Amino acid sequence: MATPENFYEAVGGYDTFHRIVARFYQEVATDEVLRPLYPEEDLGPAEERFRLFLMQYWGGPHTYSDTRGHPRLRMRHQPFTIGPIERDAWLRCMKIAVDEENLSPEHRAQLWAYLEMAANSLMNAWV
Ligand code: HEM
Structure with missing residues (x-):
């Protein structure tokens, strides 16, 4: 049996990241703190950008950078006010998505530590 090369492969590759990010955006769609922050009515393109970023970060294909360039995440989040309320809302939605996956305790801890x-x-605001 082939040894998984990296975290991306080890947790199940595309299907796993697709499920996590789709579940996350399902929560965002009805979250009263987060939903108003998203500029586009259709959350689909934002979902795809985030999925491609996470896949790349964890060792999957480099499609994110090929299409978006350097991530520059702090700069790309500047237009949105992200204080403790927004951060907590984001983590709350993400926790639901991550908890629904059957990750090993080690993989879950590694992923969650990164996301937190x-x-x-x-964060770019403290109120
Ligand atoms: C984009 C909010 C945390 C990764 C966005 C967008 C918003 C947003 C409103 C614009 C949607 C779009 O059109 O793409 C937030 C809030 C956060 C947060 C409120 C709370 C802390 C994170 C974290 C990550 C992340 C922790 C990475 C682990 C991204 C990526 C994009 C994005 C990759 C698309 C960047 C691009 O334009 O290529 N975020 N975000 N975000 N966010 Fe976040």
């Missing part, structure tokens, strides 16, 4: 760190690092 990233969400904290993208």
